[in-house]
Structure formats: structure tokens, C-alpha cells
Amino acid sequence: MGEYISCGCRCAGSPASLSYLQHQTIAIMSKASHPTEPVQKSTESTPILAQTDRPLRILVATEYLPPTVSGIANRFKNLIKGYRDAGHDVKIASVRGTYCDIVVPSVPNLFYLEQRMFLCPPLSLVWLLINPWSTVPYDIVHIVSPLCLAFVPLIPLFKIRGVKVYVSYHVLMEYYKVAYFYNKTLVHKLLGDFIHVIYVVLYFIPLVIFADVVGIPSKVADSVVYKYAKRIHFMKSGLDTTVFVPRQEDQGSMDDLLAASATTSVAMAKLAMTAKRKAESRRQSKAMVDALPKYEEHPSDAAAEDEKKVGDINPTADSDGPTLVYIGRLAPEKNVEFLINAMKHPRLATAALVIVGDGPSRLHLEALAATIVGPERVYSHQTKLKPTAAPLTSTASYSSLIQPTTIAQELSSYRIIFTGMVYREQEVAKYYAYADIFVSASASETFGFTVAESLACGTPTVVVREGAFKTVYKVVDEWMFDQFDAEDYVAKIWRCLEDPDARRVARKLAVRCFAVDMAVGDLVDCYRRMLAGG
Structure with a gap:
């Protein structure tokens, strides 16, 4: 069992009713800055702020970046921009077709052909790490999993050269095994079990054992994370609430x-x-x-002001x-x-x-x-x-x-x-x-970035009460439905539609809980703790 770094933010706590939430949103959000149910508190009472005046040198290794479309790609696009706007030196190792500093050899992902996966480590980086006369220009390497398979053998080299290793894990692989292999034939089930064992033994366990810290988007994670990770950090979301904004009256339907x-x-x-x-x-x-707005230390006055503009627009006013x-x-x-x-x-x-x-x-x-x-x-x-x-x-x-x-x-x-x-x-x-409503019945999410995006646009979310949804977004539990229950699902849709304040509440939650500035500050603080030996 690893140590838990309790600096991740979650909108925890479910009010008795949305009317209560409408009057208590600010109070709830201020409490949400700290987890209400920490599994284990950090042994440090205050963040380590040593060398806070020195910009960090960060290498981000990820297969997920625009133009690929995914929640992980959007999260790291926003984080990287936030790091750079805050003055940190960030280099990116990614697949061809992305804007990166180091192009890693890659092939199409067999399970999703539009997504590429690393094939082998980039030779330039390997030479940099094994050459004793070279200076490694990184303080932190942030490896985004899955898969980043090519970077697993490089982790010991990074550690030998004094680079701290942060691994963030964003997929519930145990659920994928069931979804892709268990609902078919016995042969499929056995094949799924075999692939999962190989995946865990040859890739996942070495990845989390060697990492200084393993970051997860929520408490919903594969069991091997909790079993083998030395330290676990609950990440914040990294949502750009200046791109995902509510519709205004003059913007059509x-x-x-x-x-x-x-x-x-x-x-x-x-x-x-x-x-x-x-x-x-x-x-x-x-x-x-580059088109993204500049990272700010706190939500801007404009972002706070636009909360007041949400709720007066009915998208279905002219439809059946x-x-x-x-x-x-x-x-x-x-x-x-x-x-x-x-x-x-x-x-x-x-x-x-x-x-x-x-x-x-x-x-x-x-x-x-x-x-x-x-x-x-x-x-x-x-x-x-x-x-x-x-x-x-x-x-x-x-x-x-x-x-x-x-x-x-x-x-x-x-x-x-x-x-x-x-x-x-x-x-x-x-x-x-x-x-009018964003809907999802996915129980496989480790964060559910689409829910945060929808809330930022002032659109209520009716999602299944499973996976990360029931922990990350507990504050809107009354909008959630029980898994496989169509009657409950439909009832929650109409509950949101009939609530005149639902859209205003949705935007407030997103701005105060999931904005990228909080995620950047949280991760930088975690990096500094790692460098200070905490």
C-alpha cells in the first residue's frame, strides 16, 4: 500500500437537493479544494516550496495530443500550455503528427487505429541518458499511461541520472478486459485473461514500481496501482473553461x-x-x-462573471x-x-x-x-x-x-x-x-473529462452512477441514474430539464472545481515535493 499525496481536488459531498446546491455552491466549492475523505494524509502538513523561484525542467512523454481527439489529449494540451505560461521549460515526446520536440517511433494502436502508440524509445533520448558526459536537461519526466510502453525501459536510466519520474495512469484496464473479452466465448475470456496477465507483469508493475509518484485522475483505478505504487497523487482535471463556455442568446441552436x-x-x-x-x-x-488563453493563477474575473449569464437560455425553446x-x-x-x-x-x-x-x-x-x-x-x-x-x-x-x-x-x-x-x-x-442534456452510460471512466466539459458549457449532465462519475462528480449525484435503469435515466433527464437553475449551477461547478489553473498549480507543487525528497 503506497502513501497518498492528498493535494488533489474533488467536488466531493452530495447536498440533499439541488435547491440547497444553488444557495451553497460557493461554500461547497471552497470545501472541495481539499478531499473530504482522504485515505491517508500526507506526512507533511504544508507544501514544500523549496526553490519555488526556479522554473522546472519538465519532459512530458505522451501518445495523446491534438490533433488526436480524447480527454487525455485535451488535458495534456492544457497542462503543457499552463506549464509554459507559468515560466517552466517543457519538452514534449510524442508521436508524429503532433507538435512535439522529440518524435518517438510509433505504429497505429491495434485497438484504435486512429490513435498511434510508441514502438521503441527515441535514439536521441537513449543516447542522452547513457552518455556519461552529457547533461540531462530535465528535473521531472511525466509519463502518460497507457501506454508509453517504449518509456518503461528508460525509467531506470532516468532515475540513475537523477530525474524524478511521475507516471499518470488514465484508463481502467480491468473494465476494458471485461468489455472486450468477457461477453463473448470462453476462448475470448481466456485470451483476455492471458493478455491482461502479460500486460500487468511485463508493463504495468514495472511502470508503477519504478515511478516516484503515480498520478490517477480519481480513486477509481486498477487494483495494481494501489497494490504496487509507492506514492499516489490524485490529479486535478485541467479543463480550459475559456474554450468550453455556455451558449449565448445570439449564437443559434x-x-x-x-x-x-x-x-x-x-x-x-x-x-x-x-x-x-x-x-x-x-x-x-x-x-x-498557441491559440489557448494565457494561463492564470486564479480564475479570471471574466470567467466568474459569465457564470451570471448562464441559465436564461432554453436551447429547446424553438424545437419539439x-x-x-x-x-x-x-x-x-x-x-x-x-x-x-x-x-x-x-x-x-x-x-x-x-x-x-x-x-x-x-x-x-x-x-x-x-x-x-x-x-x-x-x-x-x-x-x-x-x-x-x-x-x-x-x-x-x-x-x-x-x-x-x-x-x-x-x-x-x-x-x-x-x-x-x-x-x-x-x-x-x-x-x-x-x-439540453449531456448523457453517458459509461462505467469505465477514471475521470470523465466530457462531464467537466459539458458542465463548463452550462449543460447539465445525466450520467450513470458508476466508476469515477459517482466519486468525482458526487456533488451532482441527483442528476445521476442507476446503471441499466432506463426509467431512472429518463426521470433524471426530465428533472434537469424542469430545473430553471440547472445550467447556471453546472457552469459554476466547472469554473470552481475543474479549471486548468488549479491543475497546473497542483501538479507543479507535487513535482516540487518530489524534487525536495518529500
């Missing part, structure tokens, strides 16, 4: 967003795939990072029923099937479900949707645009909703819409902001 994306020229999309623009992918990724949105990967562990099956409930007869994302389960989910609401009530765009399809200055939309143009006139006839992958973060934020 979900129908406008879908129609605008649907009528974008196919010729523009093809033009965006030229070799010249592909060659500029790294410049585009840099622009995505509520618009539900799911944003995320389409894969077995996400349980999107539940959301689609629930659309046959009588109380959702006029509702629309917009599914933003892509993944290995997409064809299965489209077929399921057709059986639930009828094929004529399902829209799905099949053409995929690469993440590097267009520069940020282009008028081309990053949405996959390109054709047919008739959807602009027929949106009201569709009840389930598959948009495909949406790459640009600002456009993803619009899908949250233009929806």
Missing part, C-alpha cells in the same frame, strides 16, 4: 450547428486533404496550442423536444447502446440524440439505432476527415457532417444523428453548449 456543418462544401473538404496541408499538420497543431448529446469514443466500454435503446421510451418520443465521435462500434450502433427508431429517423455521415484536414484559418468545418445537404431542411425528421468525428475543440464545445 443545435439545428443551426448541424445544418451549417451539413451544408459545408464537399469540395472544400477534399481540398483540405492536399499534400501541402498535410505537410503543415505540425504547424496547425502548434496553432491549436429535448436534444441529448453524447460526445466520446464509440466502443464497447462506453455503453452507448443503453443511450440508443432508451430512445424508445415514451417520455423521449420527441427527443433527439446527437452522437459525436467515432470508434470500432459505430456500425453496430448505427444498425441498433435503425431498429430502435427506424432507419428513416437515423442520420449518419460515413466520410471521415483526417485531423490535419484544414488549417485553423480555413472556413471549412472540422465536423464530419458534410453531406447530404438535404439534412439542413430535414433535421426535424431525424431522432438519432451520428456526426462522426469532430476535431476542432471550439466546435466540440458548441455541441455541448447547444444541447
Whole structure:
């Protein structure tokens, strides 16, 4: 059992009712700055602030960065920008196609072909570590797992050269084993058990044993983390609440967003795939990072002020029923099937479900949707645009909703819409902001970044009371439903829809609990503790 560094923030504590939360939000958020149920307190009563005037030299090794779309990629894009804006020297080791300092040899991930995984350590870094005459220019190496498999053999070398090792782990692998292998044949089950043993013994145990600190997004983590990690740090979220913002009255509706994306020229999309623009992918990724607002030590007055503007807008005022949105990967562990099956409930007869994302389960989910609401009530765009399809200055939309143009006139006839992958973060934020409710039935989350993003956009979240959702977002427990209970799910949707203050409360929670400035300060403080030997 490892030591727990109790400086992570969680919105813990569930008020008896949302009316109570509306009047006590500020008090709850101030208490949330410290965990209410620490497993074990740190032996240090105050943070170690030695050498706080010296910028840290940080190497971040991650396979997840834009233009790849994922919660992990967004988290580390925001953290890296925050580190740099705070004056720290940050170098990035990542896969080709990202804006990084060290390009690590990589191959497509077998379980998700659009995501690349490290193949072997970069030779330049290996030589730097084994050359006794070289100076290693890092104080901390932050390894983002999974997988970062190529960096496991480098960990002892980093430690020999005096570099502290922080490993953050972001996936509940034990749940993935069940989702991908256990609901099939006995052969699949045995294969899943075999792969899991190899994964744990040859990769995971060495990774956490050698790490000085293992960071996890919530208390929901694989058992081997708690069994083998020497020290565990509960990370904060790193959400950019200046990108994920509520919709204002003059910004249109979900129908406008879908129609605008649907009528974008196919010729523009093809033009965006030229070799010249592909060659500029790294410049585009840099622009995505540089376009973010400057990191601030505390939430800005503007961010606090916009909390007052949320709650007066009803996204469904001009439509026949509520618009539900799911944003995320389409894969077995996400349980999107539940959301689609629930659309046959009588109380959702006029509702629309917009599914933003892509993944290995997409064809299965489209077929399921057709059986639930009828094929004529399902829209799905099949053409995929690469993440590097267009520069940020282009008028081309990053949405996959390109054709047919008739959807602009027929949106009201569709009840389930598959948009495909949406790459640009600002456009993803619009899908949250233009929806009435964000929904998720995934019990595999270790943090659930999409929930924080939705709350930041002022959109209430109806999610399953499982996994990290029930611990990280306990303060909105009354918006959660019991797993596999469609009646409870529908009841919670209407509870949020009928609460006039739900959107205002959602934004306040995000700004006060999940902003990137708190995550940056928290991690930097943890790094300094490691360097000071604490």
C-alpha cells in the first residue's frame, strides 16, 4: 500500500437537493479544494516550496495530443500550455503528427487505429541518458499511461541520472478486459485473461514500481496501482473553461450547428486533404496550442462573471423536444447502446440524440439505432476527415457532417444523428453548449473529462452512477441514474430539464472545481515535493 499525496481536488459531498446546491455552491466549492475523505494524509502538513523561484525542467512523454481527439489529449494540451505560461521549460515526446520536440517511433494502436502508440524509445533520448558526459536537461519526466510502453525501459536510466519520474495512469484496464473479452466465448475470456496477465507483469508493475509518484485522475483505478505504487497523487482535471463556455442568446441552436456543418462544401473538404496541408499538420497543431488563453493563477474575473449569464437560455425553446448529446469514443466500454435503446421510451418520443465521435462500434450502433427508431429517423455521415484536414484559418468545418445537404431542411425528421468525428475543440464545445442534456452510460471512466466539459458549457449532465462519475462528480449525484435503469435515466433527464437553475449551477461547478489553473498549480507543487525528497 503506497502513501497518498492528498493535494488533489474533488467536488466531493452530495447536498440533499439541488435547491440547497444553488444557495451553497460557493461554500461547497471552497470545501472541495481539499478531499473530504482522504485515505491517508500526507506526512507533511504544508507544501514544500523549496526553490519555488526556479522554473522546472519538465519532459512530458505522451501518445495523446491534438490533433488526436480524447480527454487525455485535451488535458495534456492544457497542462503543457499552463506549464509554459507559468515560466517552466517543457519538452514534449510524442508521436508524429503532433507538435512535439522529440518524435518517438510509433505504429497505429491495434485497438484504435486512429490513435498511434510508441514502438521503441527515441535514439536521441537513449543516447542522452547513457552518455556519461552529457547533461540531462530535465528535473521531472511525466509519463502518460497507457501506454508509453517504449518509456518503461528508460525509467531506470532516468532515475540513475537523477530525474524524478511521475507516471499518470488514465484508463481502467480491468473494465476494458471485461468489455472486450468477457461477453463473448470462453476462448475470448481466456485470451483476455492471458493478455491482461502479460500486460500487468511485463508493463504495468514495472511502470508503477519504478515511478516516484503515480498520478490517477480519481480513486477509481486498477487494483495494481494501489497494490504496487509507492506514492499516489490524485490529479486535478485541467479543463480550459475559456474554450468550453455556455451558449449565448445570439449564437443559434443545435439545428443551426448541424445544418451549417451539413451544408459545408464537399469540395472544400477534399481540398483540405492536399499534400501541402498535410505537410503543415505540425504547424496547425502548434496553432491549436498557441491559440489557448494565457494561463492564470486564479480564475479570471471574466470567467466568474459569465457564470451570471448562464441559465436564461432554453436551447429547446424553438424545437419539439429535448436534444441529448453524447460526445466520446464509440466502443464497447462506453455503453452507448443503453443511450440508443432508451430512445424508445415514451417520455423521449420527441427527443433527439446527437452522437459525436467515432470508434470500432459505430456500425453496430448505427444498425441498433435503425431498429430502435427506424432507419428513416437515423442520420449518419460515413466520410471521415483526417485531423490535419484544414488549417485553423480555413472556413471549412472540422465536423464530419458534410453531406447530404438535404439534412439542413430535414433535421426535424431525424431522432438519432451520428456526426462522426469532430476535431476542432471550439466546435466540440458548441455541441455541448447547444444541447439540453449531456448523457453517458459509461462505467469505465477514471475521470470523465466530457462531464467537466459539458458542465463548463452550462449543460447539465445525466450520467450513470458508476466508476469515477459517482466519486468525482458526487456533488451532482441527483442528476445521476442507476446503471441499466432506463426509467431512472429518463426521470433524471426530465428533472434537469424542469430545473430553471440547472445550467447556471453546472457552469459554476466547472469554473470552481475543474479549471486548468488549479491543475497546473497542483501538479507543479507535487513535482516540487518530489524534487525536495518529500
